[in-house]
Amino acid sequence: MGEARSEMRGARDWGSAVTSASIVLLGAYLCWYATGWGSEWTRTVVTDVVYVPLALAFTALAVRAAAHRRLDRAARRAWWVISAAFGCQLVAHTLWMLDEVVLRRTTFPSWADFWFLAFVPVMFAGLLLLPGANRRHRDHVRLAVDVLTVGASAFMVFWYLVLGPIFAERRTDLITKLLTVALPVGDLVLVLAVSTVVLRRSTRAVQGPASVLAAAIVAFVIADVSYVYIQLHGGFTGGDWPDMFWLTGCLLLVLAADRQYRWAEHREIRVERRVAGATWLPYGAIVIAYGLLGVVAGVQGAYPVGGMVVGSIALTGLVLLRQVYALKENEELAVTDPLTGLANRALVNERLAVVTSQPIRAHRRTAVLLIDLDRFKPINDAYGHEAGDAILVAVGTALLSSVRRRDTVGRLGGDEFAVILEDLPDQAAAEATAQRILDALRLPVVFGEHLLSVEASVGLAFRNTATVDGDALLHQADVAMYTAKRAGRGRFAVYAPELDGSARDAGLRRAIETGRMVLHYQPEFALADNRITAIEALVRWDHPTHGLLMPEDFIDLADETGAIAQLGDWVLRTACREALDFPCRVAVNVSARQLAQPNLVTSVARILGETGLPGGRLTLELAEGALLPIDEHLKARLDGLCALGVTLSVDDFGLGHAALNVLRDLPVSTVKLHGSLTAGVHTDRAAHDLAAALVAAGHALGLSVVAEAAEHEAQVAALRAMGCDRAQGFGLCPPLSRTRLDERLADPARA
Template sequence: MLNWFRTGRVSAAGVLACGLLLVVQQVWFFAGWGGSEVSRLVTDAAYVPLAIVFTVLAARVARSKRQERRTRRAWRVITVAFICQLAAHCSWFAQEHLLHTTGYPSAADYFFLLFSPFMFAGLLMLPGRHRSRRQRQKLALDALIVGAGGFVVLWYLLLGPVFKTPGVTGWERAYTAALPIGDLLLVLAVSTALLRRHQADTPAPMRLLAAAITVTVVADVSYSWIQVHGGFTGGSWPDLLWLAGCFLLVLAADQQYRRPPRPGAWRGDRNAVSVLPYVAGAGAYLLLAERSSHLPLDPYGGMILGSAVLTLLVMARQLYALRENREMAVTDGLTGLANRTLITERLDQLARQPIRPGGHTAVMVVDLDGFKPINDTFGHEAGDAVLVATADALRAAVRGGDLAGRLGGDEFVVLMHGLPSRETAGAIADRLLEALRTPVIFGEHVLMVEASIGVLVRDEPDASGDTLLQQADAALYAAKRAGRGRFEYYSDLLDTRAREAELRRAVADDELVVYFQPAVELATGELRAVEALVRWNHPSRGLLGPDAFIELAEETGVVVPLGTWVLRTACREAAGWREAAGRPAATPDAADVRLSVNLSPKQVAQADLVRTVESILAETGFPPDRLTLEITESVILHPDPLTIGRLEALRDLGIELAVDDFGTGYSALSYLRNLPVTVLKIDRSFVTGIADDTEARAVCEAVVHLGEAFKMTVVAEGIETADQAAALIEMGCTIGQGFYFHRPLPPSEAGVLVRREYETRGQRHRT
């Protein structure tokens, strides 16, 4: 039962029942069914279940571990206030319909009076935004202004009449005055709580509590007014307000319990609550003007009118100053566009809006290409001129209601709403790019500027404002990588963090698979080695080659665990082939097929590389002298002593080292003499043109002769035709791999090929 209660089903049923009860009472009241006595009974009876529900729900909030500690502490005090309300309603029903007692003030009146100080304390205890001492002082002044305005109204309606009403005992007079004073405390507490949050999203529970207190205060004032001027009778119109206030308390407690334990971030936008002090001041003066209308113009009329007008003008001036300060706080000083503060606020607002069909929203991040050289060459004044010109171009592109802003430096943001299609955002980005290509005249110089733009068309309803900006930024960098001076749409493939997490899950969940591409003797086609090549068996995109994810793995560091996984898996597979062919690890044969595995530069930089390789070989049983580890040219171009030490340690284990894609970089030949490298692999880009490109043929011949000079084995990659193979044989290259001989094979097919080769060699050896 307790678990059922905690899930919210009971509270939802209670809220629904209270709503239905309120509707029934309202219908009963306005229909006038059963006469005044029955109407009083129905009305007074309706209070009790409402009070029980909001008290129980408040107690649940006060005990809930989902709420932060300060919130629970505040709601404990609010629960005491609700208990006073419950006791008051129960007492009122008992004295009116069971005991038939009269008297003013009654026991119920005292409980009603106790509600105010406890509610006052609970509201002030609710957590708000941290403020400086000056901000707290301003908040206190704003709340006191609201309280002073409320005091003027209460004095006119109640306190003044109470002190001059004849035939009222001192105790009755004191209670009648105490009730509006308690209401004044509630007005102060509510205004303080709301003003304290006007720079944040005022949560629904706070708004509901404020509405409940407002309705209750109006009802209390009406009750006291009626008591002073003739006596209150149950079932009259103030009960409608009290009941509505009770239902709002039910909703407030329920919403507070349902509120996320970590609400959204604070926002800095204005809120209508910030004008409360001005409304209170204006209301008080209007009331004063109405009450003083019968006074003679000389001297009171002119003085009162002048004071009211003077105060209202000061308020108007203050509101203007607030607006001016606000604009200064959210405007970029150089360009006049929105600054980062306003951009962040609008992005947060955008993230909370529902996605509507046919009304697309786009976030564009604009970054100037080549801005830094302009600053460095012509000075910051020239850079500022370019930024101002960029701002003018953005203003001309955006419509009313859209936003153009500067994030900082040479980076800008455009937020556009209500676009008819995704393609419209691209068309606007194209126009922006063209506009930004317009030369900027600075003195005698003509400054040429281009820009790159990342475009996000929002389609994720749960993405936060920060996420939207990050996604647009990812699209921007994709545009820069694609050549600059262009725009790119955001897609999931550009989300580096999400793709990194997905790739890490792929490694952990065995979504990767190792294929093997054979390398053969060019003259005979005899199998000499197999190279391990990783593939990603993506659950939705199918089998992906390394081009789809290796660059990401290198950028994010995932290549280290991925490379370790590939080495372990390849060694385990190859060891299984050897055992199936009757070649145990303990007796390796020089005729055994070699296994080649790539090492990334980040793997080579790992301090525990040698230990990792040793443990994998020990775990899988694969012989180290049949393993070739391939490194890239970048490793041999700038080798540090630690790197050289790791490579020599691998060599000492019996492992052969190869330089992959040789010829594509700027290899330092002197390092080839000092590093423990024994194999050079000619990059496929040179092999592709070897038959008809003299330069590619010259490079291949140079690498072959270089290998002969250093007593290294040379392997050609990417052989796809017989002419390419013949040309390589002619220049002295003996080993090659490519589609002409074998495509990369899945483990099962590669295993069949290797075992067949072992059987052939075994038969040749026996004969």
Template sequence: MAENRVANRIADTAVGGTGVIVAAFLVFYLGAWGDTEQRQFVTNLVHIPIALMYTALGLRIVVRGGPTHHTRRAWGFITAAFFCRLVAQSSWFIEDSVLGTPRFPAVADYWYIAFVPFMFTGLMLMPSDRRSRIDRIKLTLDALIVVSGAFIVLWYLLLGPLVVKEGAPLSRTLFSTALPVGDLLLILALAMLLLRRSGIADHALTMLVVAVTMFVVADIAYGYLQLKTGYRGGAWPDLFWFCGGFLLVLAAHRTYQQTYHPPDPAKRRATVNWLPYGTIALAYGVLGYMAREQGIYPLGGMILGAILLTGLVIARQMYVLRENQDLAVTDPLTGLANRTRITERVAALVAQPARAGRCSAVLLIDLDRFKPINDTYGHEAGDTVLQAAAVALRAGIRSGDTAGRLGGDEFAVILRDLPDVAAVERVTQRLAEALRTPVILGDLVLSVEASIGVAIHDADSKVDGDQLVRQADLAMYTAKRSGRSRYQLYTPELDAGTRDARLRQAITDGELVLHYQPAVGLQTGEIRGVEALVRWQHPEEGLLMPGAFIALAEETGAVVPLGEWVLREGCRQVAAWQQGVAGADRITLSVNLSPQQVKQADLVDVVTGILAETGFPATRLILEITESVVLEPDELTIARLGALRDKGIRLAVDDFGTGYSALSYLQQLPVSILKIDRSYIRGIDDDERDERIAEAIVRLGLAFDLVVVAEGIETAEQARLLAEMGCTVGQGYHFHRPTPPEQTVQVLGATALKL
């Protein structure tokens, strides 16, 4: 590790030194110091350390390891090209500045030409994201367009004059054209590399491309000057070679340091690549320049006509490309943006920091009660509702905002550059009201509403696009759980991890409290037991009912420590009553046991440990399990529950009838109490059908030799009917509401009877 740090410092120093050399040469050149011979000598000499530096840094990538295997393989060929360039620069310095008798072709010329195939191969091997066969064909055609345009320019500047030059030997002509042809190959490689790049910034690759481009420009300028006036070292093309060489140094250094990030297809640039069309424009510009020397007839008009015709073809192709791009990012049913466009717009939103005092927002919208409409009235009705929702969303946003359909009945809206969160809420409320408008389909009037989740992006936001969408999604599901047809702003408390930590901290900090609801004998009205019901005394939100946090506890696993706290606190409290309240020694304590607690391997040890710790008698404890445990009990579950029963603890099936009510398992499980869900009690006093169903459930429980307890009794008539059916114990507001411990003590006046 220490050796790497030392090597990195040496490399940083060497790169900085190379920059100083280039800067010093620029001062020397722009200051017009020295005579022609001195300028030529200094120019030839300074090329050597720069070439030596980028060769050494390229070799470092190959030997010491680059970001990926593919990158190292590409840089192996690029480093070979660097070495050819180093040898060429050194040879040229000796031939031109030391010996002073350069011949054509010089030794350096062979090495300059050898630079091309190695660099071409290295550029072509540079890693890029995967593309389909059709994409690769289109990319190759675009690159060939670039090369064709470049060929026209090179033909005018170099190749044409070389070919028609009179008196030149064939071998000399072929060798003279080798470097321009090599430059065409490099242009092809650069075009392929630029066209296949994704939208992810790669600064090292950008510097490499710019450097090679500067070399190509310098080569073309060198050839042109050589044809016109002859070339001497220290002319302006050397500035391009020097700057290109320094960029090669930076590119090699940056490549070694950078970490590889695989390209993300979702972030690929969707815009049209203008490189082929720019090259066509350049080529026709050269043709137009040449046509000035021709008359209108015949070539001048033909060239102008060809330029106009090609321009119209390109314009039509651009229109088709734009149309295809719009189709690719548009939902065909609603005409809104699809998921791809929404993802792009969200990424663009978070990529640009919000202005101070301004904010943007992502809204996720889910239509409530859409599935029943689709299932009952068919897909035509469902499609009509979706199209109506799209119209409402379009009408409710500004032109600069984006509305889209993510799929099914889920929509998204991106609001940009609003003054504050209150403005976001006003727009959200307006959209929610617009989505409540009934939809008329023939004789049907279809009514839908929407749950909306809102995530705010402002100057303080530190999240990416995926996280922003996830925040809106969390807020949307929170709105749906809260009763639907409403909106919810995202807050950190909605995060499962944050809420879970907060709930666990509430257990530790003593913010949870128990309320107790007595159960009474239906024949005597005497209290037979109490059920412990948990509440959260939240410091900001007040007293929270279980519906506000139990689902979260079950989702995150916090229900296990929460359940243990309820059992311990309930046993401690009722044990104290049994010691100090007359007649309370025979009341029972009922505690709910979550499915996750039932699955705990140490359940029996935890329960018996709490009983021993609090001194509460096992025969007075009733553990209530849900039908999800009853439905598919495995052997280990049955064994654990059996072990609890063997210790004298009784087991009850809670909310019987709300699930699948797997009756066959009631014989396997060691349960002794059946609690009928309140939904079967609510209508027995005014609906004969509900009465018959309730009576059937009571008789079913009695047939299994179970004690039947009815929940949710709210009237005296309901209590009377249940007593006549054979139900022995009841709970509900008709008798007692859940109350805090100090109030529960006041109602424990009568002697409790054993259940």
């Protein structure tokens, strides 16, 4: 690790040294040039020589940036092409210096001219390869119109200054004209590439260096146009003022390459909006073009007029087309998610309102998919919001690729997305789309050096009746989505009325209020003499449609919706009231949510007072997981319960994460071993030894030990032999209704 850091620090020092040397070199040259020292030939020689080290610097730094491993793959590919373009400049400047300084010849075209021209297509390709943000089709059209607007305006300027005069020159042969025109035409191509880079959105990892590249190209274009213009009106000599722009462009290339390397080291990857000035670039170009048209309006001659008229016509058409797209863009701003480019919640609701207002057609289905990302928050917390944004953008792209063009895809907020599928042939088509989405989202997202894996849970709801509005349809999809999450995530679920937690929650609360909840009781036996030592109260839901529901069918729902507090109060009050007739304690389960309530002790005291049951005849069974973490508030509540005379028992011990030594800090008197620990004590030696060790450890801590799930006589005998205090299970006595419990308690032999 230390060697890697030393190497990286050495690379930074090398790049900084080259960049600083380039700045000093150009600064010294400008100071020398400003003094006017030396002859015309001296200025030519010095100027030509200065180009070579600057070209060597920006080529070497570009290769260094392209080879950086932390740079995004697309950006590396672009910078390798840009490095090749820089290499063309290096060769061109070297050949130019050799021809003019060493060989003292100025032929046209020279080999240097061909390398200068080769720079144009290679640099054009490199600029366009720089990665940008994901865009919609309409964004691509708007970008193309903006770029062509700038290009048309630049064409008018080029035509007036250089292209028109070149074609108007009658003494020059056609081949020479074409070679002369190649340089300004190449510059026009670079203007289009620079406009594309400036006007589109890019990642911040390339946006800053690309802006410097764009400035360098602008300096080159100004120098090239000036060079051709001077050549047409008297002749150019080395060391003239256009060289100031060329040299400035060379230094900007050095800075761009160095800056790209530094961006790669910081690995700052985030979507960057266009700067405010770039938005006005097409309009600024129009102003310049029409200003030029006004200047030459009185100038006679065919060469400035012909091309400018054509450019003006094209420019006017492009402006009109641009305005059309600008109006459409303004209309969509209020209904588009700025990060992903998808529809936002407002547009999704609007589309749902339209869909649900239409009549239902035979053999045609409308479906809504609600997509919620799984494990998005841990990724966002671990890698930062930039990584979260990258995932959200990738999810938007995956969703668009998984549906038809006419389907609506939107982001509702956070990591929640919605898809509206219209005019489907059947339910299977919607389910196939949901599966395609799940498969697409399983592909990892590349973020810097990391591969981030993300999955989703998808809820699917169908419009089956004309009375279902958009909000109801979205709610149904939400219910199905949470069902998919509870089933294990990374899957989809189809809405059914029985899945609707809100309806079931209302039904559960209504059952509590109207007496549809009942208690069954299961005795607990002392293994030494088989007498009943306690009776556990177990709640059941007497459902009018589904019959008698066990706790596993509704306890999770009650806990999720908060109805567990109301249900817990009802169970405790009913059990205390009925336990007045019991010959032993009554045990009541307390959920984690109940145990966390600050008023728990007050509530238990009130119920004991209302029912008249002494606190010493009540045992509260606490879920093992509810006891962790142990804090002063939890201990205070447990101490308060003990002060009422209530005994405390740890239920389902061994299923969660509590250890026996943790129980030393809590005022509990009993542990109930989970059934998975006692099921095989009569057939499996390892299971027997583990249960025996737990029983011994419990006794060592002064706790009574109760075995759950005692189903067989041999199992009960093994538990008795290892010294277990009490047992409970179907093998001893199943849960009984109050009537059957009374019958059993009334029979001394059975009791």
